[in-house]
Amino acid sequence: MAKRRGKFIVIGGGLAGLSLAMKLCEHNAEVVLVSYQPVKRSHSVCAQGGINAAINSKGEGDSPDIHFYDTVKGGDFLAHQPLVRDMCFQAPAIIHLMDRMGVTFNRTPEGHLDFRRFGGTLYNRTAFSGSTTGQQLLYALDEQVRRYEADGLVTKLESHEYLGAVIDEGGVCRGAVIHDLHTSEIFTLGGDGVVLATGGPTQVYGRSTGSTVCNGAAAMSAYLQGARYANGEFIQIHPTAIPGQDKLRLMSESARGEGGRIWVPRKPGDDRNPLDIPEAERYYFLEENHPLFGNLVPRDVASREIYDVCINQGLGVGGEPMVYLDLTHHTVEYLKERLGGILEIYEKFTGDDPHKVPMKIFPAVHYSMGGIWTDYEGDGHGLIDHRSPRNQMTSIPGLYAAGEADYQFHGSNRLGANSLLSCIYTGQMMAPGMVQYGKNLNLHYEDVSSRVFESARQEWQGRFDDIKRMNGRENPHVLHRELGDVLLSNVLIVRENPKLEKALTLINDIQVRFREVKCLDTTHWSNPAPSFINQLHCMIHLAKIITVGALKRNEFRGAHYKPEFDLKQPDNFDPHEYVDYLEKLQYGEVAGTEFQPGHLEYMKRFEANNKEWLKTTIAQHRDGEPTIHYEDVDTSQITPRPRKYE
Incomplete structure (x- = not known):
């Protein structure tokens, strides 16, 4: 009898999903890779600044142990330490692996891998490929997965949406319900395990640095089916983004890693050309308030400082909520080599040339440290047992999560350039345990009654049929904008319990109004309206998790800043x-x-x-x-x- 080959369903074609798919195929498992959009457009492609690993190529005395400490400290000690330590010790091998796969990392004149500094550390630890590191990593992993696709081990389903898990009578995940976004067909897939590598949920805020697909719907679907959701209140506000009415475009931390300086005029309302303002009349507040780390303090610290300078002190550029991010002291050649992509974005959307004038930036919603609760198993020596089926499993057996969709690695604040590392690391780390899980199953998905799969399909088919029949007076896109405004106004950088209580009341009101939504398009071919309405339903539940978690957590920790509980600790x-x-x-x-x-x-x-x-x-x-x-x-x-x- 031929040996049974395991089969796994990976939802998401970003770095975590591709890394996992590649590793599962190395173990001779079959993978169905489901992606909401073409894999090469997954949101990982937008990551700009770099990926962390303590390789110490510049002889500064850096080490994985120091990387481990910086990560735990940066997350304000709220991350599980064995996982973080294992990730940091695996990081150098991951960088060398990606290098061998052809990622075009920047090099020193001697030909060695180049590294730059990012926030929360005093070491040059961030490997980078200009300012398009995420794209280069994604394309390299996609090439590896395409190789296995050609060998028949990988089946890609692009333009398909995950709706929910197929869960049997024993509470075990046996597959996934999938929605074909072109034909509107709803069908099921069976597998030994399902992995949600579906990215972050920042679109719940309406305006963020995230893509429109970063809505958290897959994670919320798991939550509504019984999975736990952890640390939802910890939302990272990136300190540097380009303000805009339609979207907040990221200005990578690499700009500060390459010496970018943040400042405002010392005189309120000073509207002079920034190049005409003398040094003595500039307030380099991060450098003055944090002389050791300067402009490279962790993101939560920088965002609070910028907020304080603009809102409380009234020193925003021209009286507006903006500060300068200044790179004009560098040569054009240097900036084009190391930051070309992001500076082109700034010039394209503002009309100003950042090689010649300081950029205007302000904090923006960027990342979620929280996500689906997942498990792990230590090896007894402070690291992780990579063969344990518990690694990255949610509270629903057989349902896993990876990348930004989970919660374990960043505590209450993520250090820049640790996100790409955690995505690739989780895929590499969890694959052997998933293979073991499949081998240890007493009952495989092929032996589960077809009624379980058909019941799940019919449930979701009925839900979408009901959505198409919705004919109320509420526009779902207007409700989404209002939901985002509630969170932006009340659950952002500074959090106060009266405002959080107000936000919860307003979210409950939006939830009631959701029942009166009108489905704007009821056709069956390439119709995004029913999907968006379902996603909005999920985002309302996510907004509640974020707000209730923030209301109940009466402390100041990382990205969760409650001034009332900012106790001044004795020395x-x-x-x-x-x-x-x-x-x-x-x-x-x-x-x-x-x-x-x-x-x-x-x-x-x-x-x-x-x-x-x-x-x-x-x-x-x-x-x-x-x-x-x-x-x-x-x-x-x-x-x-x-x-x-x-």
Whole structure:
């Protein structure tokens, strides 16, 4: 009898999906790769600045351990440490692998891989391919997957949408329900496992640096089927984007990594040509407030500083919410070699040449540290057992998640250039465990009753038929814009509980109005209207998760900034030691630690305000609403400390 070959369904054709598909094929598994759009247009192609790995080619003393520490610290100690450590130790091998695949990384004059600095670190750790690194990585992985496609191991279904998982009577995922976006056919696929590598959800905010396909619908479909959703409140606001009415276009952190300086005129409302403003009259606030890291503080720190300068201090350029990002001290040749792509984007959409005049930028919604809850298994030595079927599995057996769709690697704030690394790493790391999962199944998808698949198909067919019959007075696109405005106004950089409560009320109102949506097009061929309405339904649920999580998390951590709970911590004081102290007192042990009166007063306030300290927020769908509970974060290797970047 021929040996059975495993079959897996990978949803998403970005870096995580392609990396996983390639690795599964190396294990002789069959892959069906489902992509909402042509794979080469997956949102990973928009990543600009680079990918991190501590290779230390410049002799600075960098190492994977330091990369590990910087990542955990950058995420304000809210990431699971074994996973982060394993990722950072795998990073050099990933860079060399991509180099061998033909990625055109920038080189030094000697021919070595070149690296530049990104935020949250003092080392040149970011490998890059000009300012189009994501595109080069995506194309290289796509070539590898095409090779397996030619060999018959990969089947690509582009212009197809994931609707939901096929779950049997035992609660095990046996396949996926797929929507053909051209013909509107709804059908099912069977497989040993399904992976959601579907990217981020930033379109819930309406205007962001993300593509219109970054709506979180696939993750929300899993959530509505019972999967947990973790840390939804942690939304990264990128400090540098080009303001615009239609979209907020990213200005990569690589611009600051190459020496870009952020400043505003010291005089409020100063509308002079920026080149006419003398150095003494410029406020380089990141450099003055954070002299060690300067313009390369982590993104959450930079965004809050820009917000404070523009909104609270009223020093925005020309009185507007904008600051200058200045690269004019570099030569045109240098900028074209290292930043050509992004500077062309700026000139195209603003008409100003950033080689000659400073760019005008402001923070924008960019990334979600939160995502579907996934599991992992350590190897007992501080790293990950790559053969464990638990790795990246959601709370639904057989349903996995990877890339930005999951939550595990970035804590409460992602460091720049760690996103591309985490995407490729998760695909590489989880594949052996998925193969083991398929081998260990007592019942394979071929043996599951066809009624399970047909029931799932009929459920989704009925849902789309109902959507096409919707004939109310509400325009779904208007509702989407209003939903985004609610989040942009109340759940952005600065968060206050009264505003969060207001946002939740407004989201509930939008949810009620959603019932009166009108399906603007009811044809059956290449009709995006029913899909968008279904996605809007998902985005409303996601908006609730984000808002409820933010409302309940009464602390200031990473991208989640609540000024009311920004307690000024005394010097030389570690809250972690205080928690140990309380535990010893609880069990009648000798405390062995003395705290000054000021420290004790601080900790009383800390305890009253920070019930979620070092916890993961877990949202589960119950009776139409998200219920919240908390899980501990694995801090077994690095003791959490006050996060300072002075």
